[in-house]
Amino acid sequence: PPRESATTAPLSTSAPARQRPSADAEISEHRHHIDHLDAEIAQLLRERRDVSRRIQQRRIETGGGRVDPGREERVIARYREALGPEGEHLARALLDTMRGTSADREQKTGK
Numbered sequence: 600p601p602r603e604s605a606t607t608a609p610l611s612t613s614a615p616a617r618q619r620p621s622a623d624a625e626i627s628e629h630r631h632h633i634d635h636l637d638a639e640i641a642q643l644l645r646e647r648r649d650v651s652r653r654i655q656q657r658r659i660e661t662g663g664g665r666v667d668p669g670r671e672e673r674v675i676a677r678y679r680e681a682l683g684p685e686g687e688h689l690a691r692a693l694l695d696t697m698r699g700t701s702a703d704r705e706q707k708t709g710k
C-alpha cells in the first residue's frame with residue numbers, strides 16, 4: 600500500500616510499534632539476557648574470589664600482607680584496556696570484593 604505522505608500522516612508515535620516488537624517486549628528480552636549474564640558473572644566472581652583468597656592466605660602465612668599493590672595495578676590496567684576509563688573503577692571495586700576490604704564493610708564490621 601502506498602505510504603501516507605508526511606503531510607497527511609496522522610501525528611502518531613505508534614506507527615513504528617506496528618512493525619517492530621513493542622519496546623516493552625524488546626526491553627524485557629534484553630533484560631532476560633542481562634539477568635543470565637549477571638548470573639554467569641556472579642559465578643565467575645565467586646570462582647575468582649576463591650582463587651584470590653588462596654593467594655592472599657598463602658602470602659599472609661608466609662609473612663606477607665594481604666595486598667600486592669604492583670599486581671593490583673596490573674589487574675587495574677587490564678580492565679582499563681578492556682573497558683576504558685570506567686574499567687578502572689570496576690577493577691578497584693572488584694579488588695575490594697576479592698579482599699573483603701571495601702570501605703562499606705570496614706564501616707559496618709570494623710574488619
Ligand SMILES: O=C(O)C(=O)C[C@]1(C(=O)O)C=C[C@@H](O)C=C1
Nearest residue numbers: 651654655665666667670671697
Ligand atoms: O595476585 C595476587 O597476589 C592476589 O592476592 C590476588 C589479587 C586479585 O584478586 O587479583 C588480590 C589481592 C592482591 O592485592 C592482588 C591481586
